[in-house]
Amino acid sequence: MSYDVASVRAHFPSLASGTAHFDGPGGTQVPEQVGRAVAATLTAPIANRGSVTAAERVADETVLAARAAVADLLGADPAGVVFGRSATQLTFDLARTLAAGWGPGDEVVVTRLDHDANIRPWVLAAENAGATVRWAAFDPATGELTADDVAAVLTDRTRLVAVTGASNLIGTRPPIAAIAERVHAAGALLVVDGVHLTAHAPVDVRTLGADVFLCSPYKFLGPHCGVLAADPGFLATLRPGKLLPSTDTVPERFELGTLPYELLAGTTAAVDFLAALGEGGSRRERLLTAMSTLEEYEDGLRADLETRLAALPGVRLWSRAAHRTPTLLLTVDGRDPADAYRFLADRGVNAPAGHFYAIEASRWLGLGDTGGLRAGLAPYSDADDVDRLVTGLREWLAT
Structure with missing residues (x-):
């Protein structure tokens, strides 16, 4: 087409x-339809999520629609889609949660290619846990980061590898699926910063092999918020800090406080705008x-x-x-x-x-x-x- x-x-x-x-x-x-969706949600009768009043149902439907839209964009399970203020905030939250199980002798891998939002949260979390940070370097002459570059710093103590799906500085798209094979063979988790990638290419988190995939709607024509996508079964194993009365269900246990419903409506509108540019049934x-x-x-x-x-x-x-x-x-x-x-x-x-x-x-x-x-x-x-x-x-x- x-x-x-x-x-x-x-x-x-x-x-x-x-x-x-x-x-x-x-x-x-x-696009105009995104702005309209944000405004319409802000001015509609709305309340905290629930099922009793019409206003509560509007909020609930808005959240579920946004999870479904992002899941379609990423090839993810909507039950594993988490919303936050930004991808950076979500990464910091995830790093703190995972680091609770790390200690001296454990290792975390970050790359020289990444945005600092997929480096510093892991470096700080590792330092606080007494874990070791290992760096995977890309070739400055070619801009390439290969699976071998990542594999070179993997050990049997590697707990997690954080890598970009595409460099926001020079555009490099590392071979994520090949990297995922090496990372999983080492028994580690793979966290992919897909903020830059999602705006420019089809994404399928399962094919990529990402255990966690993050992106930002404002990079693909939407409003300012962040998205984390993971298998809901994996998320169920994590125990983030949260308020006592807040729900313990997944993915809500990771969403601290009331969600910005208007931004989620705008996110759905952005995904629908992109979908309208394509062909097919679903x-x-x-x-x-x-x-x-x-x-x-x-x-x-x-x-x-x-x-x-x-x-x-x-x-x-x-x-x-x-x-x-x-x-x-x-x-x-x-x-x-x-x-x-x-x-x-x-x-x-x-x-x-x-x-x-x-x-x-x-x-x-x-x-x-x-x-x-x-x-x-x-x-x-x-x-x-x-x-x-x-x-x-x-x-x-x-x-």
């Missing part, structure tokens, strides 16, 4: 400003075709952008992995990427600069804490956006 980007763009009110958005990896623009089938078509479209646009950026004088591209998202990181020798960021912003092109919380990856690449200029494509990106970015950078290089 073909991808009609003009039709897609028509659903995003913010694009009427004329800005070319390459800042999607930090949070996408939102929502899951439509999502798979939609995300496959989107992946192909974004990859083609990325290839054109990459070729044109590489032709600019002095530009160095750091996104080199064979399998990656449409996310490009670039630097120019002797020039501050933050200057390019500001120059482009004045011309209505949003391409931010920095390390984007992937600080270990930025340092490993030799970019320190400065990082580079990141150009990330999204479902609404088009050829005109690419032209404007390339033209803007060419003008900046001439200054």
Whole structure:
């Protein structure tokens, strides 16, 4: 099936400003139906979840609908979908819960490629438990993180491995299924940060072999909240800290306090928007075709952008992995990427600069804490956006 980007763009009110958005990896623009869903839920009769009043039932139905929608997006069990303020918060909560069973001699593996949200929670939890942290390094020359790189630091004391599904800095997509085989053979758990991956490709958590998969709706056209997906049987083995009167059922035992019902309604609307771009019978089938078509479209646009950026004088591209998202990181020798960021912003092109919380990856690449200029494509990106970015950078290089 073909991808009609003009039709897609028509659903995003913010694009009427004329800005070319390459800042999607930090949070996408939102289609009108998502905003309407948030507003409608906020203004409808609503209360804490229950079954007695109509307002209680609205809240309950909103939560269950959001679990079902996210489960369809990820190929997960809705009974194992947990919502939180952010993926970072959910990871910290999970790390504290799992670390209660760790001690001296136990080992946790993190990678140099990851966003710090899938590094620091595990490092801090391990330190508090007296466990050892081991680091899996990626190849800075190619940007690749292989299953062998992870296997090299596994031992019979490894309790957990945390790895990204795709780098938010340079786009690298590690071979998660192959990594999962090595991790499970070592008897360890695999936690996958799918925040960047979920926005750009079809996801099936079972095929990936992730014991825990996290993502953020605001990276795939939705509102600001976080999602954790895992097998409900596995979640039932975990005992998080919670309030005494709060329910002990799964997944609710992991959701501290009242959920943001309006954001969950927006999440469902975002998933439905993506599903409407696909073909098939069930929502899951439509999502798979939609995300496959989107992946192909974004990859083609990325290839054109990459070729044109590489032709600019002095530009160095750091996104080199064979399998990656449409996310490009670039630097120019002797020039501050933050200057390019500001120059482009004045011309209505949003391409931010920095390390984007992937600080270990930025340092490993030799970019320190400065990082580079990141150009990330999204479902609404088009050829005109690419032209404007390339033209803007060419003008900046001439200054």
